């Protein structure tokens with residue numbers, strides 16, 4: 001949907017019958033497909049020269065690293081109607097994920113509509129409720145709605161290092177591979193997926209590798225009884241969380257032992273209460289002594305690092321894998337909290353009509369199915385504004401007042417990372433209920449082939465994306 005334009009710096013172009021999508025990563029691509037399927041006109045902007053979002057390791061500022069693989073399995077990670085290829089491994093590498101995203105864009109004819117290399121600097125709300133989008137080329141464009149699909153992992157959260165550490169300090173966002181750490185003494189800080197991956201990676205070449213965690217976490221291997229862990233969990237009999245949590249914890253501890261045996265701290269929360277960490281290599285590296293576990297850093301003195309248990313290590317580098325802030329610098333005043341914007345169903349601004357966040361869903365399932373159906377909800381609502389204004393008005397009231405419990409019975413951790421966090425299955429169930437109530441016509445469900453219907457296929461109204 002690229003339009004030929006002869007606009008100059010300072011011009012304001014009126015496209016107030018169109019929607020603006022910012023960002024061409026997975027969420028932006030899902031959004032473009034959903035709008036296209038409903039014949040809703042839109043413009044799509046991407047500041048980088050290629051599509052694929054953070055999966056493009058060459059994109060400036062991408063947090064991707066060479067050894068990164070999916071942490072959700074290919075079976076449960078594809079977009080609806082477009083599963084990941086059969087010949088992909090269970091957990092594809094970042095370059096396979098990028099190839100998949102680009103194939104997806106080509107398959108649905110999304111790529112030709114994306115204006116690459118054109119970022120958005122600022123968005124402002126006009127008095128008449130339209131959105132003025134200021135592009136990096138100096139042109140401003142009026143749109144009826146803006147969908148911000150600009151990701152949530154571009155602004156590193158880097159804590160200060162206490163004391164006078166004299167070595168290299170970096171965030172995992174800047175880490176690409178282990179080659180800078182050959183023969184070095186390295187401390188990796190964090191207990192999430194990136195921290196575990198990077199510690200394992202570095203330990204293959206470093207003189208000594210420490211992983212420092214402030215608390216204990218649960219680590220889930222990538223396979224359980226020979227199948228990807230998310231597939232194993234999905235295919236088991238449905239059970240309430242109060243039963244599933246201790247049962248899965250019991251299975252993990254019987255199969256892999258208690259984390260305390262390997263020097264890790266005992267988890268201070270129940271399984272699933274924090275974002276899942278999927279890693280089969282960390283335990284092996286700890287078992288081999290290639291990685292040593294330590295608690296949080298208390299202080300530093302030149303090359304010496306003291307941990308809260310009084311242990312000391314000499315180190316040349318600290319890599320902080322301490323996560324990201326969900327910033328949207330071009331619209332931060334509109335989204336408020338930079339740690340996690342408070343949006344209805346993780347995507348609808350409650351204060352600003354027709355402002356949507358497509359990238360802010362934090363959940364315990366693969367992200368793409370959530371992006372997909374989030375995009376379908378947004379597209380259905382925009383469609384209703386033209387075709388079924390009474391239904392759109394009904395949904396407007398829900399945006400303002402509806403506060404569903406999307407925890408799925410899990411008491412998510414109180415850390416900033418888990419603010420706004422939702423249980424993927426509770427989210428799916430609630431969207432399916434809304435879709436039925438509002439006549440949106442899609443059945444929201446994950447894409448396990450043969451097990452559940454896909455949302456697009458279920459639309460059944462001729463609006464299936466091509």
Ligand SMILES: Cc1cc2nc3c(=O)[nH]c(=O)nc-3n(C[C@H](O)[C@H](O)[C@H](O)COP(=O)(O)OP(=O)(O)OC[C@H]3O[C@@H](n4cnc5c(N)ncnc54)[C@H](O)[C@@H]3O)c2cc1C
Nearest residue numbers: 023025026027047053054070071072119120150151359367
């Ligand atoms: C190491 C790692 C592993 C992961 N593993 C998984 C996994 O296994 N499964 C899973 O489901 N998720 C995983 N994720 C989560 C990841 O967030 C999603 O896979 C996905 O990339 C997020 O998609 P997105 O489109 O929201 O954001 P992004 O992929 O970040 O894309 C956002 C796009 O917006 C563009 N953009 C930003 N600002 C502007 C602007 N002002 N103007 C124009 N364009 C702009 C960016 O250049 C980028 O292309 C992982 C993340 C990381 C970092």
